Amino acid sequence: MSESWNKRTQAVHGGIRRSQYNEVSESIFLTQGFVYDTAEQAEARFIETGPDEFIYARYGNPTVSMFEQRIAALEGAEDAFATASGMAAVNAALTAMLQAGDHVVSAKALFGSCLFILENILTRFGVEVTFVDGTDLEQWRAAIRPDTKAVFFESMSNPTLEVIDISAVAALAHAVGATVIVDNVFSTPVFSRAIEQGADVVVYSATKHIDGQGRALGGVILGTQDFIRGTVEPYLKHTGGALSPFNAWIMLKGLETMSLRVNAQAETAQQVAEALEGHEALERTLYPGLASHAQNALVQTQLGGKGGTVLSLDIKGGKRGAFSFLNALTIPVISNNLGDAKSIATHPATTTHQRLSDEQKDTLGITPGLVRLSIGLEDAGDLLSDIRQALAVSQA
Numbered sequence: 001m002s003e004s005w006n007k008r009t010q011a012v013h014g015g016i017r018r019s020q021y022n023e024v025s026e027s028i029f030l031t032q033g034f035v036y037d038t039a040e041q042a043e044a045r046f047i048e049t050g051p052d053e054f055i056y057a058r059y060g061n062p063t064v065s066m067f068e069q070r071i072a073a074l075e076g077a078e079d080a081f082a083t084a085s086g087m088a089a090v091n092a093a094l095t096a097m098l099q100a101g102d103h104v105v106s107a108k109a110l111f112g113s114c115l116f117i118l119e120n121i122l123t124r125f126g127v128e129v130t131f132v133d134g135t136d137l138e139q140w141r142a143a144i145r146p147d148t149k150a151v152f153f154e155s156m157s158n159p160t161l162e163v164i165d166i167s168a169v170a171a172l173a174h175a176v177g178a179t180v181i182v183d184n185v186f187s188t189p190v191f192s193r194a195i196e197q198g199a200d201v202v203v204y205s206a207t208k209h210i211d212g213q214g215r216a217l218g219g220v221i222l223g224t225q226d227f228i229r230g231t232v233e234p235y236l237k238h239t240g241g242a243l244s245p246f247n248a249w250i251m252l253k254g255l256e257t258m259s260l261r262v263n264a265q266a267e268t269a270q271q272v273a274e275a276l277e278g279h280e281a282l283e284r285t286l287y288p289g290l291a292s293h294a295q296n297a298l299v300q301t302q303l304g305g306k307g308g309t310v311l312s313l314d315i316k317g318g319k320r321g322a323f324s325f326l327n328a329l330t331i332p333v334i335s336n337n338l339g340d341a342k343s344i345a346t347h348p349a350t351t352t353h354q355r356l357s358d359e360q361k362d363t364l365g366i367t368p369g370l371v372r373l374s375i376g377l378e379d380a381g382d383l384l385s386d387i388r389q390a391l392a393v394s395q396a
């Protein structure tokens with residue numbers, strides 16, 4: 001194992017741990033417990049576990065550990081803790097480190113469940129949360145106080161695909177000693193260098209690009225060894241958000257092909273966005289890889305120019321236009337996952353973001369005509385002609 005390996009090599013070999021049979025492909029250890037040779041060994045292991053030692057699958061498991069070490073190597077993080085879902089990861093990253101009286105600053109453009117944790121759960125336990133427009137550094141500067149404990153944001157927001165400047169927000173947060181927690185799903189582990197750019201903690205829903213084939217839920221928290229072992233592990237091991245070994249195996253094997261999949265999906269997304277920009281059926285085409293995108297300069301520096309695998313189309317005719325577009329599509333399926341091999345179309349205003357008030361939707365740009373399109377692995381030409389015919393139907 002070499003720390004100097006490139007991401008693509010880490011994604012295939014990182015974290016591997018072979019059993020006595022020296023299998024090539026990673027084993028699934030479907031076991032909740034581990035046998036001790038002696039009572040003394042059991043006693044010793046409960047005091048301190050070594051790197052290859054396990055006690056109980058809620059604390060750790062060899063297959064889960066392989067996934068954690070592989071994604072940590074890929075992300076350039078010291079350590080990682082895998083969770084049952086992306087939301088378990090977001091919840092644990094925040095809850096494990098916060099207490100009553102703490103202050104958090106968060107971007108307001110958030111995935112609905114992330115917003116629920118910040119707005120409805122943390123506040124119930126006496127944590128004060130200030131929401132800002134994440135793309136406006138002046139708002140971050142004004143909101144971050146000497147006693148701010150953490151800042152939270154999605155580096156690329158859902159579904160309007162705003163990109164937040166990790167280095168700039170981290171500099172403001174670090175000046176007061178606040179921890180920078182980044183939900184990095186839309187940036188993907190393939191294009192992200194979030195830790196290098198100043199994030200202290202990176203969170204992924206592995207359900208998205210890491211699995212990439214719509215099979216299993218999972219999540220992961222990445223950070224320093226101190227944060228993962230000292231803060232996250234005690235919280236998660238006693239509250240039970242552990243990833244199952246079977247799902248960890250799916251995620252491990254997903255990592256092997258992730259770079260190929262995500263690069264191909266992003267390339268198609270770029271092509272589709274460029275071809276559709278300015279289409280007569282569209283109010284707006286939102287894609288971070290477009291030169292017209294408000295943060296395209298930041299996309300160049302923060303994400304190596306890659307706009308990701310999702311684009312959003314604001315279709316003329318409001319909800320009626322969006323619904324007839326969705327119903328006319330024959331390749332993308334109507335669902336709510338993203339990062340999948342299958343292209344997926346979502347109407348955020350009535351599904352993932354239905355819970356938000358009209359005013360919140362308005363400030364976030366979640367208009368009735370907005371459709372989020374997660375680009376899959378299909379042929380770009382086929383996708384484009386399908387989208388074009390559905391746009392024509394939407395205006396009929």
Ligand SMILES: *Cc1c(COP(=O)(O)O)cnc(C)c1O
Pocket residue numbers: 085086087088090111113114154158183185186205206207208217218219
């Ligand atoms: C999907 C998603 C989550 C939640 O992940 P689950 O695996 O569904 O729990 C959190 N944040 C973002 C940005 C997401 O897209």
